Amino acid sequence: MQDMRDPLLVMRGIVKQFPGVRALDGVDLEVRAGEVHCLLGQNGAGKSTLIKTLAGAHQPDEGTITFAGQEVRLTGPIAAIKLGISTIYQELDLVDGLSVADNIFLGHEKAAFGFTRTGDTNRAAAELLGRLGHGEIAPTTEVGTLPPAGKQVVSMARALSHDTRLIVMDEPSAALAHDEVDNLFRIVRELTAAGVAVVYISHRLEEIREIGDRITVLKDGRTVAVGLPARETPTREIISLMTGRDMENVFPERPAPGSHDGRPEVLRVEGLTVPGVVTDVSFSVREGEIVGLAGLVGSGRSEILEAVYGARGCSGRIELNGAPVRGISSAVRLGIGLAPEERKAQALLMDQSVAGNITLSGLGLYSRLGWLDRKRELADAKAQIDELDLRPADPSRPIRTLSGGNQQKAVLARWLVNRRKLLLLDEPTRGVDVGARADLYAVIRRLADEGIGVLLVSSELPEVLGLADRVLVIREGRAVHQSDARDLDEHRVLDMIMEGSAL
Amino acid sequence: EETGNTNQQSVSTGGDNDKPGTKVTIGFSAPAADHGWIAAIAKNAEAQAKQYSDVDFKPVEPTNDINQQISAVESLIAQKVGALVILPNDGQQLNQVARKAMDAGIPVVNLDRVFPDKLSYRTWVGGDNYGMGVAAGHYIGKKLKDKGVAKPVILEIQGIATLPLTQDRSKGFADALKTYGFEVTAQQDAQFTVESGNEVAGNLLQAHKKIDALWNHDDDQGVGVLAAIKQANRNEFFMVGGAGSANAMREIKNGGVLEATVTYSPSMASSAIKLARLIAQGKGMADLVEKQVPQSITLASETITKDNVDQYLPLGFES
Amino acid sequence: MNDTRTLSAEPAGKAPAPASSRSVRGLGGARHLGLVAALVLLAIVGLVTQPDNFATSSNLVSVLALAATIGVITVGMTFVIIGGGIDLSVGAIMALASVWATTVATQSYGPVVMALCAILVGAGAGALNGFLISYGRMVPFIATLAMMVAAGGLAQRMSDRRTQLVRPENDAIMALSTTKVLGLPLLVYIFAAVVAAGWVLLNRTTFGRRTFAVGGNPEAARLAGIDVRRHTMLLYTLSGVCCGIAAILIMARTTTGSSTHGNLYELDAIAAVIIGGTLLTGGRGTIIGSILGLLIFTVITNLFILNGLNTSDQLIAKGLIIVAAVLLQRRSLRSSS
Amino acid sequence: MNDTRTLSAEPAGKAPAPASSRSVRGLGGARHLGLVAALVLLAIVGLVTQPDNFATSSNLVSVLALAATIGVITVGMTFVIIGGGIDLSVGAIMALASVWATTVATQSYGPVVMALCAILVGAGAGALNGFLISYGRMVPFIATLAMMVAAGGLAQRMSDRRTQLVRPENDAIMALSTTKVLGLPLLVYIFAAVVAAGWVLLNRTTFGRRTFAVGGNPEAARLAGIDVRRHTMLLYTLSGVCCGIAAILIMARTTTGSSTHGNLYELDAIAAVIIGGTLLTGGRGTIIGSILGLLIFTVITNLFILNGLNTSDQLIAKGLIIVAAVLLQRRSLRSSS
Ligand SMILES: Nc1ncnc2c1ncn2[C@@H]1O[C@H](COP(=O)(O)OP(=O)(O)OP(=O)(O)O)[C@@H](O)[C@H]1O
Ligand SMILES: Nc1ncnc2c1ncn2[C@@H]1O[C@H](COP(=O)(O)OP(=O)(O)OP(=O)(O)O)[C@@H](O)[C@H]1O
Ligand SMILES: O[C@@H]1[C@@H](O)[C@H](O)OC[C@H]1O
Ligand SMILES: [Mg+2]
Ligand SMILES: [Mg+2]
Secondary structure (H helix, E strand, O other), X not given: OOOOOOOOEEEEEEEEEEOOEEEEEEEEEEEOOOOEEEEEEOOOOOHHHHHHHHOOOOOOOEEEEEEOOEEEOOOOHHHHHHHOEEEEOOOOOOOOOOEHHHHHOOOOXXXXXXXXXXXXXXXXXXXXXXXXXXXXXXXXXXXXXXOHHHHHHHHHHHHXXXXXXXXXXXXXXXXXXXXXXXXXXXXXXXXXHOOXXXXXXXXXXXXXXHHOOEEEEEEOOEEEEEEEEOOOOOHHHHHHHHHOOOOOOOOOOOOOOOOOOOOOEEEEEEEEEEOOOEEEEEEEEEOOOEEEEEEOOOOOHHHHHHHHOOOOOOEEEEEEOOEEOOHHHHHHHHOEEEEOOOHHHHHOOOOOEHHHHHOHHHHHHHEEOOEEOHHHHHHHHHHHHHHOOOOOOOOOOEHHHOOHHHHHHHHHHHHHHOOOOEEEEEOOOOOOOHHHHHHHHHHHHHHHHOOXXXXXXXXXXXXXXXXXXXXXXXXXXXXXXXXXXXXXXXXXXXXXXXXOOOO | OOOOOOOOOOOOOOOHHHOOOOOEEEEEEOOXXXXXXXXXXXXXXXHHHHOOOOEEEEEOOOOOOHHHHHHHXXXXXXXXXXXXXXXXXXXXXXXXXXXXXXXXXXXEEEEOOOOOOHHHOOEEEEOOHHHHHHHHHHHHHHXXXXXXXXXXXXXXXXXXXXXXXXXXXXXXXXXXXXXXXXXXXXXXXXXXXXXXXXXXXXXXXXXXOOOOEEEEOOHXXXXXXXXXXXXXXXXXXXXXXXXXXXXXXXXXXXXXXXXXXXXXXXXXXXXXXXXXXXXXXXXXXXXXXXXXXXXXXXXXXXXXXXXXXXXXXXXXXXX | OHHHOOOOOOOXXXXXXXXXXXXXXXXXXXXXXXXXXXXXXXXXXXXHHOOOOOOOHHHHHHHHHHHHHHHHXXXXXXXXXXXXXXXXXXXXXXXXXXXXXXXXXXXXXXXXXXXXXXXXXXXXXXXXXXXXXXXXXXXXXXXXXXXXXXXXXHXXXXXXXXXXXXXXXXXXXXXXXXXXXXXXXXXXXXXXXXXXXXXXXXXXXXXXXXXXXXXXOHHHHHHOOOOHHHHHHHHHHHHHXXXXXXXXXXXXXXXXXXXXXXXXXXXXXXXXXXXXXXXXXXXXXXXXXXXXXXXXXXXXXXXXXXXXXXXHHHHHHHHHHHHHHHHHHHHHHHHHO | OHHHOOOOOOOOOOOOOHHHHHHHHHOOHHHHHHHHHHHHHHHHHHHHHOOOOOOOHHHHHHHHHHHXXXXXXXXXXXXXXXXXXXXXXXXXXXXXXXXXXXXHHHHOOOHHHHHHHHHHHHXXXXXXXXXXXXXXXXXXXXXXXXXXXXXXXXXXXXXXXXXXXXXXXXXXXXXXXXXXXXXXXXXXXXXXXXXXXXXXXXXXXXXXXXXXXXXXXHHHHXXXXXXXXXXXXXXXXXXXXXXXXXXHHHHHHHOEEXXXXXXXXXXXXXXXXXXXXXXXXXXXXXXXXXXXXXXXXXXXXXXXXXXXXXXXXXXXXXXXXXHHHHHHHHHHHHHHX
């Protein structure tokens, strides 16, 4: 079919080979000016790799790229930036030691004869941040001190600081809470209205529906569908294109309300206070129960998990099966596991193998007097890899070469080999694809059914509401509401977590 | 106090000159005491100074960094000491600051490593480095000649190669050997330490399956050289040492591979203190006719062998 | 409504007086308080133990002159380390530059050419370091170790292991150390100028910003369009130039060029930089901190010289003082945040 | 089938013949090919230039005996660096241990007590390093620098700056270097035993695995329930113990204890570790690589002395060989992947 508008970007037959993997195996992509083009695919499908070739960060082995009618060779990031292609990468690639403003203008500093114009830089940064609805982030703040969501905003500001014709966003919403996403969409609409093309990657289908125009689906490094209408294509069809299977219910069956009532408390928290962040929070988690913490970014949910895990100084009482938790060692000994929020910084050993990462906290299980039984270790790791359908299913592969979602699975697997009484999950499905998500939910529920208590933090309300048995709403470090998840809906929770709402 | 031969210092007493005179402050600067010989230098200087009630001894931080030694001497100049005794890390590099001291009216006694500029010191006292090489060369040359060895394998293990005194020693050695028609087969440098001597000797012994003689410049590193020889189980050759440590003398006495050593005595530090005091007090040397201390004094390098070792043993310094 | 959303990490509630905070920050502020405190403490020790000698102008001049040579090298080292690298070859490059500048041939062209020669040799050796690291992809530690060994050997070879005197007709070089302006020898002004230039370069130019980026997250820097390799080349070249300048200063102070100059300066310079709060892993650091770190070392040495402690005790004391200074530093950081 | 899979993250993709791959990989495999190639090249040079001297058993024994002392230290250093640290104090600790073990008092208890004394002194100093770093939160570079300075001073003090001879009645110590079993002196067996123990500890125990974790991502290690501080303490203690063992070997070789022993060993050991492919930033590395790196250095020195090269030329050539070895190493890595 002939379209009136010429596409702004055409990628044809892109091939990218990594040692041992053909990450892209002849991918095609066409993007028009002014549209939001969604790129979908399972974890490891090749989305990030594709956009990195578009950003000049990877050199494709084969294939052509045509931009604004010209065939181009993107020899490096500068070439792409010069053409007007800017990119928000999946891994937040910011420089911790530099200020927000310096990060935004890194590489195209505001300067005269090599001398930076600090005032101009800060003003321009403040303007961009304001436009993104985050005027409260001071341009002079050191980026390393920002929480993940703040860093994401800085990444966006950086992408907007260029004169762009095409802006690529690789899972920009993964680190954002609900209201932040609305803000992001406002920006995207402004951009497309001005004729800028947006390539948008996300694992949240509801976002695709809301913001997307057309969809390209990748599977195993190949394009399996081109230019599907974003709003009209049925969810079932998208999922089956991506995963090659049909899926009905994402969330597993829940036990009946009140069915945990008589069961013993695994975790009991009383009067938990983390100075400056969390104030006087009390709750408990019973055997087999999944308790969700809902709240805004920065409301202190992560701190609650860290405090329970003994990883953060706090006051109050924390008891696991009646025994007080004193520090991480004692938490681990008593049977608590934490899957932290930032997998790269807090969970993974990037230079080690998948298996080495999975068994890290359970080494004691495979050792006698410190001597490792590597056969058993490997067998256990392999079992979890299969169980979670982690791909590629090679336990000896360095974890850094895995896609983000698969890395997340490895973090979870760590606490599956080393069985826990209580699991603390901080954004466990961040960056995980729909299919895998359903798998993870099933695993989490099955663990609960086996009697494990789960404390879940997620910025995706549907996840909290769909998976948890009971929900605790946190606002500014205080627990403002607690009830059965089935008695709540998104609107009510949203009202509660925003300030000024009725209780 | 500490007695016995493990800690004896070379101290000289007696004579009219030793009677208390005007009070003098003597500043003292030397390289870091990182081996026996230099350690003996520092100890001798201090012990000698203690002999005099009229001497206020001011040693500064020993260092192997020229820049720091310059600062150290500068600070002594600023404190207006009466005389300076300096054993420079490198005579050329410390020349300017020594000159500055002289210009400021502070007499400098230059110990061991010499300043190139005579205006930079009042008196130099030191060993005869060239002479050491000559003595070692003659001992080895004569012995091999007497044995009738035709083309002898002669090895030389130097001290720190960048020191002019090392180069002087090697020159004297080569010159003396030449008079017998011999030359050095192989030469390597070490660091004046036991360990470097051990490593260099360990490798050299592998390079030469049959050796006739070996000269090692320094008895401190000689301990390591001797250990390497023992480890390689070699005894087909003889060795000559340098400086004259007590340990080397005991080895000579025991009659092993080490047959002789040529002296370069750290007693020179004691002499330097005496001279500095005399100069500052305007006195001459009692045994000389002259009213003033001479401009330079070179100690003779003596050869110690089994025959005369008993006589020297009390003078040996501990490694 | 939006106002309650806050992604900034400033623990809300305390907004320090904006006016003062800015100027303090400009010089690195609170993070140097501990170092300054350590220096002050050392000065007090000096005043108490050596009332007549420590606070004299001639002693202070001497401290600065002693610090100048390594100081210049430390400035270059700060850049290299912030940029994520390390330079073990600084001492050897300085030695080589001093030897090259004092060969008979070079000396025949007079003092200006000698100085230029020293700087060029430094720049060349530094550029070679940079080349091996950025284009040859060698680990900085190894590349500069190789340079340290090779440049040292070359210096010995060129000089035939002898100390080369600066000839009398070139005594303009020595004048840097002997001529005083306002009571300070010229070389102290050179030191000050290098520090000032380094500070401006690091804090007020794009080159400086990019140095932090290249050291803090090279991949991010690359994606931001920075030519990381070229920048790395420049960093090592800069360090080499500093070594060349230091060679001029050491020639002025010792009146010689020698392969023995600069022995172990790499350790002193790195130690000063790290004590000054720069991360060995790169991405963070300050020039001022490095210089304070260096001054602490120099003042310690000076105090020892003045007090005539014996070496062994000095070394033990030095070890303890280093530990104390760092703990003090952390204490002050903690209480200021 | 499972056998060819390993838990360490070998650059994947190439699947060499499974039978051989196991043993090769077991030793770290392809990533050491370049180092092995460099060693082979050096050996060829040795065979060609010194046909009569190089490949003799006595020369090879001598090379191994010379490598033994730093070799033992290098094993400890490999652990420390993989664990994300650095230890500048190894040479000084070894010196201190050798001095302590050769005091008149210690020697009066005989050789076993002397050996124990050396190891205990090493362990103590290492533990103090570890304490300052993990509980005192000092940067490893600074803490161990302070230890280097202080331990050196203490060694000088204890020995009164003299070389302390091992007394004849304690010649069991010397016997380590003079007694041969199957043609090899005992100290070579000690070296081999330390390497083997180090390899097993690093690759077959939880301690080793945790070392990689602590060095690769301390925060992740902490959140995975590893006691990072305790582990860090242990790493530096281990390094100290290695220094103690090295002190025994150096006493055996030189028949002395001395504060001058081990001068600059820290640089040699670190260089061997890094040349061997261990990351200076931690989290990755191998014992075998470090030992190969060290052997390259030792063989170079041996070759030079066999050929009668002078030190200056040795240094220049050494620099070039380091660069060549590293480039060769990368080439082999690239072509093998
Ligand atoms: N540097 C690399 N080296 C080796 N393999 C790589 C590398 N980068 C990516 N891969 C592999 O390429 C494939 C595609 O990865 P990519 O990151 O593009 O997936 P993705 O679609 O973005 O997944 P996700 O949704 O999880 O982010 C995966 O199998 C991944 O393991
Ligand atoms: N290391 C730290 N130092 C100072 N402030 C911090 C630190 N870590 C977190 N904070 C602050 O504490 C508050 C809570 O942070 P955090 O992002 O963990 O909350 P959260 O509710 O878990 O949000 P999210 O859902 O994004 O994880 C934020 O204001 C954050 O800036
Ligand atoms: O080792 C000694 C050296 O330092 C000194 O300068 O001269 C004599 C040597 O034996
Ligand atoms: Mg991706
Ligand atoms: Mg959080």
